[in-house]
Amino acid sequence: MTGHEQDPALAEIQREHWQDTYAAHPGMYGEQPSAPAVHAAEVFRAAGARDVLELGAGHGRDALHFARQGFTVQAADFSPTGLTQLRSAAQSMGLGGQVTTLEHDVREPLPLPDASLDAVFAHMLLCMALSTKEIQALAGEVRRVLRPGGTFLYTVRHTGDAHYGNGVAHGDGIFEHGGFAVHFFDRGLVDALADGWDLREAHAFEEGELPRRLWRVTQSLPR
Template sequence: MELARAQQERWQRAYEQNPGLNGTDPSAAARWTVRLFGAAGIDDVLELGAGQGRDALYLARQGFSVHATDFSEAALSRLRLAAQRDGLDDRVTAALHDVRDPLPPADSTVGAVYANVVLNMAFSRAELRSLVTEIRRVLRPGGLFVYTVWSTDDSRYGNCSEIGDGLYANDGFACRFFDLDLVTDLADRWELGGADLYTEDDRVLWRVTQAKPAPAS
C-alpha cells in the first residue's frame, strides 16, 4: 500500500507538471481496438487508467460511449475539459477510481473493457488477478477485454532495478514486464482470443484480447 500511494502521488505530480504527458494522438492499441469493438457490435467501453484521455476521446469520436477512470484527478480534469471542448461530453464520462478497489459497474453491465499500459504498473500478482476477476464480473457474457502491457522482450527489461515481486523501477515509476506465462495465467476462466507482440515508440508490448465466456446452455 505504501508503494501504491507513492506511485499515485508520483503520477499526480507528473500530470500536473506536464499537461501534454503522453500526447494527444491515440495509441496504436486504441486504433486497433476500435476496429475489434466495432466488428463485435460493442458500443460502450469502460477504460481503466485513461490518463488525460487521448484514447478515451478517440473512442468517443468513433461513436463509442466511454466511461473513463483514473486515480489522478489532475489527469481526469484535463480529460473532462478536452471532452467539453470537442463536444464529446455526451459520450465521455470520467470518474476517479483506483483499480485496486472494486470496479464501479454492476455485474454483467459493460460491453467492453480497455486498458492501455495499465496492468504493468505497480500491482502485485494478487492484485492483478483480483483486477482481472473484477473485469470479468462487470462484463456482459461475450464481452471483450483488451489490454496492453510491456513485454519481457522490451529492451528495458533487465536494465531496470528490481524492487521485489517481479516489479522494476523505470524512470522513478514502478512497472512489471509480462511474459507469456503471466498473460496465460491472467486468462484463466476467459476465452483468450489473442496475445500478440507489437512495437510502439521503441517499446515492445503485448496486446491481449480476452472474452468473458457465455454461460453454458
Template structure:
C-alpha cells in the same frame, strides 16, 4: 529488493505530479491499441466501453468520437481534468471517475461490452492485485464481452534493470513497471477465451509490449 516505502502510494503521487506538470504528455492522437479496440467494438456492435488508466484521454476521446458510451477511470485527478476539458471542447460526453484499480470497479455487473486498458495492468501492481483486477473486469463485462489490454513484457529492454521491487516489478525514472511473462498472460486468461497475444513496440526505447485480446464466455 526495496520494502522501505509504500510503492503504491508513491506511484500515485508520482503519476499525479507527472500529469500536473506535463499536460497532454502522450499527445492527443489515439494509440495503436485503441485503434484496434475501436475496430473490434465496431465489428461486435459494442456500445458501452470502460477504459482503465485513461490518463488525459487520448484513447477515451477517440472511442467517444466513434459514438461509443465511454466510461474512463484513472488514479490521477489532474489527468481526468485534462480529459474532461478536451471532451467539453470537442462536444463529447465521457463519464470519468478517479479510481485505483486495486479497488472494486464502480460499475454494475455485466454493464460493459468492452474493457480497454493500455499499460494499466503493468503498473506497480502485485500479481495478486492484477488477478483481482482481472476478476473485477470479468464481473463488469457482459457475457461475450471483450478485454483488450497491453503490457510491457519480459523481452523489454528495461526488464531486470533499474530498482527491483520483487514480483517482476522494476523502477526506472520514478516509473515502476510490472513486466509480464507469457505464462502470466496465459494464467490471467484462465476462464476466458484467449483470442490473440500480439507483440508490438511503442515509444523511443522502444517499449516492447503485448496487446492481449480475450473474451468472457
C-alpha cells in the same frame, strides 16, 4: 515479502508521481490515440460493443478516440489531475455527453454493476506497480462487469523489454526506471489471466523510442 506481495508505500509513491507528471506536462501523450486504441475500436465495433470502460485513461487521448468512434465511454484513472484534463478536452470537442470520468484505484473493486459493459480497454495499466495478486483481482473485476461475450483488450510490457531486470527492483517482476515502476509480464501471467476466457490474441509489438516491447492481448467471455 513474498514474490506476490508488494510494499504498500509503492502505490502511494506512484500515485503522487503520476499526479506531479500530469500537472507538469498537461496532455503529455498528445491528442492522437495510441495504436492499440485504434485497433481496439475496430475490435469492439466488430463485436457489436456500445459501451467501453477504459482503465488508466490518463488525460484521455484513447477515451476521446472511443467517443469519436461513437462509443459511450467511462474513463477511469487514479489521478484527478489527468481526469480534469480529460473532461476539459471532452467538453471542448463536444463529447461531454459521451464521456464520464471515474476517479478510481484499480487495487479496489470497480464501483460498477455486474454485467454492465460491452468492452474494457487498458493500455499499459495492468503493468503498472501492481502485484500479481492485484492484477489477478483486477482481471476478476473486469470479468464481473462485462456482459456475456464482452471483450477485454489490454497491453502490457513483457519480459523481453530492455528495461526488464534493470533499474530499481521491487520484487514480483516490478522494476523502476525514471520514477515509473513497471510490472513486466511473462507469458505465463498472460495465460493465467485468460483462464476461463476465449484468448483471441496475444500479439507482440513495439512502441516508442526505446522501443518498449509489449503484448496486445484480446480475450472475450463466453456468451
